[in-house]
Amino acid sequence: MIELLWLLLPVAAASGWWAARRELARPNGVPVRGTEYFKGLNYLIDDKPDQAIEVFTRMAGVDRGTAEIHLALGNLFRRRGEVDRAIHIHSSLIARTNLTADQRHRAMLELGEDYLRAGLFDRAERLFQELVDQPDHRAIAISRLIYIFQQEKDWRQAIDYCDRLQQIGGEAKNKEAAHFCCELAEAASLRREDAEANQWLLNALQRDANCTRANLLRGRLAMRAGDHRVAIAAFKAVEQQDRGYFPEVIAPLSQCFSVLGLPDEWLSYLRTIQQQDHGGRLTDALAEWLLKQEGEDAAMEFLNRELQDYPTLLGLRRLVEIKLQRGVGAEYADLRALHSISTQMLNNAARYCCASCGFVVKSLHWCCPSCQEWNTIKPMPDLVIKTAA
Numbered sequence: 001m002i003e004l005l006w007l008l009l010p011v012a013a014a015s016g017w018w019a020a021r022r023e024l025a026r027p028n029g030v031p032v033r034g035t036e037y038f039k040g041l042n043y044l045i046d047d048k049p050d051q052a053i054e055v056f057t058r059m060a061g062v063d064r065g066t067a068e069i070h071l072a073l074g075n076l077f078r079r080r081g082e083v084d085r086a087i088h089i090h091s092s093l094i095a096r097t098n099l100t101a102d103q104r105h106r107a108m109l110e111l112g113e114d115y116l117r118a119g120l121f122d123r124a125e126r127l128f129q130e131l132v133d134q135p136d137h138r139a140i141a142i143s144r145l146i147y148i149f150q151q152e153k154d155w156r157q158a159i160d161y162c163d164r165l166q167q168i169g170g171e172a173k174n175k176e177a178a179h180f181c182c183e184l185a186e187a188a189s190l191r192r193e194d195a196e197a198n199q200w201l202l203n204a205l206q207r208d209a210n211c212t213r214a215n216l217l218r219g220r221l222a223m224r225a226g227d228h229r230v231a232i233a234a235f236k237a238v239e240q241q242d243r244g245y246f247p248e249v250i251a252p253l254s255q256c257f258s259v260l261g262l263p264d265e266w267l268s269y270l271r272t273i274q275q276q277d278h279g280g281r282l283t284d285a286l287a288e289w290l291l292k293q294e295g296e297d298a299a300m301e302f303l304n305r306e307l308q309d310y311p312t313l314l315g316l317r318r319l320v321e322i323k324l325q326r327g328v329g330a331e332y333a334d335l336r337a338l339h340s341i342s343t344q345m346l347n348n349a350a351r352y353c354c355a356s357c358g359f360v361v362k363s364l365h366w367c368c369p370s371c372q373e374w375n376t377i378k379p380m381p382d383l384v385i386k387t388a389a
């Protein structure tokens with residue numbers, strides 16, 4: 001809390017100086033407002049925000065000079081979670097007739113933030129739409145509108161406003177806009193309008209050539225259309241764009257190579273990736289291929305060798321599974337228990353992690369539910385890190 005209050009200090013100091021100066025200039029020379037200001041300041045220093053707010057609220061009269069105090073107080077209330085009070089202060093400020101244009105626009109921005117915090121998106125949207133016409137506040141207003149359209153899943157408007165932001169020289173939001181295109185592509189795909197879906201995916205890749213999600217969706221659409229070679233190209237592009245997403249394409253790629261009757265090409269491709277990636281899902285996929293194509297001994301030999309240097313839980317479970325398939329033995333019950341434990345651990349484990357905020361989750365989200373960043377959640381490698389003895 002105290003760090004938020006420090007934000008108020010410069011404003012309070014300026015207002016206090018102004019208030020004290022004004023009061024000292026009065027004929028009777030009684031510095032009433034100056035005294036109040038120092039009282040409020042002492043409350044802030046003593047970490048007594050409620051008393052400080054009371055004093056500053058009392059000081060914040062109704063003239064133009066105290067608008068800064070109202071703005072600071074409103075922000076403080078919002079940061080404390082008291083959104084109703086923040087809305088009341090900022091609304092009252094806007095209702096005044098003696099504000100400068102800049103003060104009115106800043107109050108509108110703050111009120112818009114209050115409404116966003118309160119979940120009143122329609123009211124926030126109206127305020128930010130008005131501010132789009134004000135050059136000094138246009139960029140921030142457009143950014144906030146993009147946020148609102150995302151929350152409302154109005155992807156077309158979100159894309160339009162990304163373009164507008166770029167046109168006025170604001171922050172480029174190519175990555176976000178590409179994901180908005182992917183959202184529209186997924187919706188079209190659900191309606192079985194694959195041509196439209198593919199158009200949106202091309203649009204996404206034009207905006208962001210590194211959009212892995214677009215290629216992942218292109219691959220799935222091509223598989224559905226029976227065009228497995230196109231699907232393989234799209235899935236391989238995902239690996240080229242960001243190897244971190246490779247675990248997402250292992251299963252569909254395996255299926256495409258299988259349908260085309262190209263097991264050796266699949267093995268060759270996996271071996272190429274394995275030179276730089278020893279994650280659990282890749283190890284598991286290679287073992288699965290060896291088991292099908294070359295038998296138990298080849299798969300076990302590979303796993304025994306791989307797990308020595310790159311231990312993974314998925315690889316271990318695959319090894320136990322193969323041993324279990326060999327039938328009844330003295331260690332059968334132990335292997336069953338080991339398989340059950342490793343399966344439980346894998347089922348309960350978070351498989352994805354946000355590179356931005358560290359949020360962990362069981363399934364892939366393209367927009368992090370915690371920090372709201374796009375494209376920051378990636379598959380975790382399921383690799384047990386070996387430490388020096």
Ligand SMILES: [Zn+2]
Binds near residue numbers: 354355
């Ligand atoms: Zn995050």
